[in-house]
Amino acid sequence: MSAVSVDETISSLHNQCGSQNFHYSYDLRGYEDMNEKASRPKDITRQVNDRLFPMIPDKDKEDIIWVHATLQGYPSTGKTKMLEYLYLEALTRYGEENINLIWTNDPSIAFSRINSRPVQLMMIDDAARCANSLNMLNREDIDVATMFQQLRHQYEKVSGNKYGVIICIFSWQRRTELRKTYRQGYIQFFKSAGAEKDERDWLIYNFGEAWYNRLRIITDKIQCGDSRYKSLSIGYLPTLGKDLGGVGFYHSKLVHVPQWPDKMLVKEDLETDDAPDELPSSEDPSAPSAEELKAHATWYAETDELSRYAQFYQLYYLEKVPKSVIANRFGVKIRTVELGIKNYREALLYELYSNNQ
Structure with a gap:
């Protein structure tokens, strides 16, 4: 299979989603799509990266920046590989010596391993396993969620620093499975379309039908075995929304980062290791x-x-x-x-x- 450039991929998706050759079902196609101009779909990769990885504040500014991002997608859509790519982006911007990378499936592990480095990069993969919305009344889960809201103060207490960047990225499969506190990121990535009506309705309401259908095509291409599409996601910035340009393509790369951990931190292993x-x-x-x-x-x-x-x-x-x-x-x-x-x-x-x- 010959390689397809990013430009060709975008053009192909736009042609399929924005032209008359792609047939919407009547419950998806609306006035917005029927009158959409045949323009190049928006790419928000750089805009998202600048928000996700802000500059480290000067020491005298006494400013601790907190970034909350989410990554949602079906199994085998490339979520973990995307986290690895985001780590590479962080390495490029900050340098390895400034980053405390914590890759785990448990928010409590991530929040308890803060250190004095100026960048705390917490990647909670398969997050719904330890932060499922069904356990929202569990006392321990409530305490951890409360700690999440106070991470800036926790970092200041542990590190002694009054400046720094805390980046929390939650990755999981289906939107409603994750505790609401964690899924309300102000930078959101989507690698698959919803399979149930409530998910579809939420995506269409926030993206618009045209972008939802582009996401459907990405999902379908991956499910049909085309791994190239694992490097393509829909980025969403809730503060801007669809009306102010907050929806667009996000391009990552399928990379291998030598510094990426061999194994994710899980509670069972830590209990053995720490004994x-x-x-x-x-x-x-x-x-x-x-x-x-x-x-x-x-x-x-x-x-x-x-x-x-x-x-x-x-x-x-x-x-x-x-x-x-x-x-x-x-x-x-x-x-x-x-x-x-x-x-x-x-x-x-x-x-x-x-x-x-």
């Missing part, structure tokens, strides 16, 4: 001696790397903070925290030994 992460005990023979702790209080770490390891040591041994929490706070792996503490202790003990000679 060995115990706080240090004073009865542990490997715990620091009083002499070592005294040396730590007075010794100056000469390099930035060693200074960071000193913070790991301080938090773990003196402030009794679990390694998983330290890793989350600094945006590193638990293994990095363990090696950092080990290297710092070796340097500290060498310094202590040298001074005693």
